[in-house]
Every structure is written in C-alpha cells, then in structure tokens.
Amino acid sequence: MEELKYEKNLFGGKVNFIIYDSKKDDSKKAVEKAFNEGLRLQKIFNFYDDKSELSRLNKKRKLKVSKELFGVIKKAISLSELTNGKYDISIGKKILNRKKGIEVEINCSYKDIKFNGKRIELKNEDVLIDLGSIAKGYITDKMADVLKKNKINEFVIDSRGDMLFCGTFNHLVEIEHPRKKDSSIGSFLISDKAVATSGDYNQYTKNFDKSHLINKKNIISATVIADTLEIADLYATALTVSSKKQRKILIEKNPKIKFFLVNKNLRIEKSSGWGEVHAKKH
Numbered sequence: 343m344e345e346l347k348y349e350k351n352l353f354g355g356k357v358n359f360i361i362y363d364s365k366k367d368d369s370k371k372a373v374e375k376a377f378n379e380g381l382r383l384q385k386i387f388n389f390y391d392d393k394s395e396l397s398r399l400n401k402k403r404k405l406k407v408s409k410e411l412f413g414v415i416k417k418a419i420s421l422s423e424l425t426n427g428k429y430d431i432s433i434g435k436k437i438l439n440r441k442k443g444i445e446v447e448i449n450c451s452y453k454d455i456k457f458n459g460k461r462i463e464l465k466n467e468d469v470l471i472d473l474g475s476i477a478k479g480y481i482t483d484k485m486a487d488v489l490k491k492n493k494i495n496e497f498v499i500d501s502r503g504d505m506l507f508c509g510t511f512n513h514l515v516e517i518e519h520p521r522k523k524d525s526s527i528g529s530f531l532i533s534d535k536a537v538a539t540s541g542d543y544n545q546y547t548k549n550f551d552k553s554h555l556i557n558k559k560n561i562i563s564a565t566v567i568a569d570t571l572e573i574a575d576l577y578a579t580a581l582t583v584s585s586k587k588q589r590k591i592l593i594e595k596n597p598k599i600k601f602f603l604v605n606k607n608l609r610i611e612k613s614s615g616w617g618e619v620h621a622k623k624h
Contacts, residue, residue: 348373352380353478354390355502359489362511363496372492376485383484386411387477389434400434400470404463410480412460417572418476421580422452424595425588429580431455432464434472479538479575482506486571504538506571520563520604527563528602530616536571540564540578541604560586563604567616573599 346369348359359376361369386408388394399405407415418431432452439446454466464471482501486508489497496509507513512533516526520541541563564581568574577599581589593601593613603611 346370350377350380352377352384353481353502357482357502358498358500360498360500361489361494361496362509364494368492369494372489372494375492376488379488380481380485383410383477383481387414387473387481389438389472389474396471396473399462400464404461406459406461409460412457412462414473414476414480414572415455415462415471416457418473418576419452419455421576421592424592425580425584427451427453428583428585428588429475431471431473431475432466432469434470435468437472437474438470475540475579476572476576478502478504479536479571479573482571483536501571504536504571504575506536507532507534509534517563517565517602521608527604527608528610530567530602532567535567535569536574537565537567538571538574538578539566540575540582560605561589561603562606565602567600568596569598577601 346361346364346366348361348370350357350359357380359373361373364372385391385393386395389396391397395408395411399407399411415431421429422431430452432450432455433448436446436448448468450466450468454464454469455471456463456465478501482499482504483506486499486506490508496511498508498513499506505515510533512531515530515532515537517528517530517539519525519527561582564578566574566578566581568577573596577592577596580592581601581603584592593599600613600616602616605611
C-alpha cells in the first residue's frame with residue numbers, strides 16, 4: 343500500500359504524518375485539518391509563547407481556563423499526587439532557568455495550584471506551570487482523532503520522537519541508547535498504541551545531571567507504551583523522576599502501560615509482555 347508522508351512545523355520542531363490507507367488528495371486534506379487542530383491547541387499549552395493561554399495563566403495568576411487546559415492540568419496533578427510531588431508541573435521557573443544555565447531555588451509545589459470551578463489560581467509566586475511533559479502527547483492524540491474522523495485509519499504521527507500508531511500494521515521501533523549516540527539499546531514491535539520516551543540525554547546543560555528533568559532519580563531513560571500518547575508521555579516522565587517505591591505505585595495504578603527503563607548503570611527493567619524483538623548488547 344502506498345505510503346504518504348507529510349511534514350509540519352509544530353512543537354518547536356517537525357511533526358511527521360505517515361498515511362497508509364488513503365488517496366493522496368483525501369489524506370492531504372485530513373492532515374491539514376489535523377495540523378490546524380494542533381496549531382489551535384498549541385496556542386493553549388505553549389509554555390514559551392507569551393500569548394498562549396498557559397502563559398496568560400502564569401502571568402495573571404488567576405484565570406478562568408478552557409476545558410482543554412483545565413483537564414490536562416488536572417490529569418498532571420493526579421500524577422504529582424501519586425509521586426509525592428517528584429513529578430511536578432509547578433516548577434517551570436526552575437526548568438526555564440536551567441535551560442539558560444542558571445540554577446535557582448524555588449519554594450513551591452503542585453499543591454499551590456488551586457481549582458475553583460473552571461478557574462485556576464496560582465497561590466505561590468514561584469509557581470510557573472510547565473506542561474511540556476504531557477501537552478505534546480495530548481495534542482497528538484487530538485490530531486489523531488481528527489484523522490480518524492476523516493476516515494484515515496492506518497497512520498503514524500511522529501511528534502519529535504514520541505509516536506502514535508493507529509491501525510493494524512506492526513511497526514519496528516528502536517529505543518535510543520541514552521549514552522551512545524546513534525545506537526539503540528532495544529527494539530520492539532508496536533501497533534495501534536502510542537510510545538513515548540523520557541530521558542536526560544537530549545536536553546541538558548554541560549552534563550546529564552543538569553537535564554530538563556528536575557528531580558531525576560536513578561532512571562536515565564524511560565520508554566512507555568500506552569493506549570494514548572498523553573498517558574505514554576506523562577508516565578515516561580513520571581517514572582523517570584520517581585523512586586523505586588513510587589514507580590511501583592504508578593505501575594499498579596495503570597497496569598495497562600508497558601515500560602522499558604534504563605538506570606544509570608545501564609541495567610534494563612521492563613514490564614512483562616513488553617513485546618521486545620531483541621535487546622542489543624551495551
């Protein structure tokens with residue numbers, strides 16, 4: 343079957359749509375509609391866009407928000423509770439400064455984010471909500487919904503490495519080695535699921551200990567397979583920053599997810615039924 347590829351600018355990089363079961367004109371129209379939905383949602387969640395709804399909340403400190411922003415923040419906070427705050431969307435100020443090579447001390451947590459109906463209030467001056475660990479997955483899921491509504495049923499969306507697969511085809515995916523460039527540490531087959539990886543090796547300043555992952559523990563790479571990319575994205579980050587005890591709680595709360603974890607000694611821990619094709623020697 344013909345493979346149709348479309349590349350779009352989103353999330354500060356390139357998003358690729360690969361369509362397998364549609365005529366060129368139909369797939370092009372469907373991808374354009376999906377991309378427009380992605381642009382609309384990006385204007386809500388973009389931490390680095392001063393005009394986004396999230397930025398308005400961070401500036402005004404109290405705001406009646408859209409159902410999309412409200413729902414994603416609620417879901418993220420549920421993971422903050424399960425990890426005792428190790429996964430925390432309130433520490434955007436620390437993340438923002440670390441990317442500039444500056445370390446700052448902050449005194450806030452997800453508990454300083456308060457809800458009153460559809461209104462959200464930030465009760466601590468240090469709070470800056472950053473939804474980078476979940477928004478990309480959420481937006482990708484919504485773009486996939488648009489494709490399905492337009493009768494596109496066999497496709498892949500590659501959102502800068504986090505991937506959503508829809509349909510019956512099996513796809514072989516390689517897991518990037520967290521310490522060896524241009525090498526993989528494992529691979530697996532996947533169909534009709536989503537996969538996300540969180541690690542300390544793509545976004546860091548000078549060394550891996552100063553990555554974008556605040557509160558990182560022993561895990562340097564976490565790959566998660568889930569029904570949606572929102573959940574895969576969220577759990578990949580949460581598993582990376584959690585202690586062993588907290589990871590066990592997270593997995594028990596969502597037994598449908600599959601995980602492949604690499605610790606700082608390059609030891610691998612993976613869920614039963616991972617469906618790995620082979621694990622390469624490291």
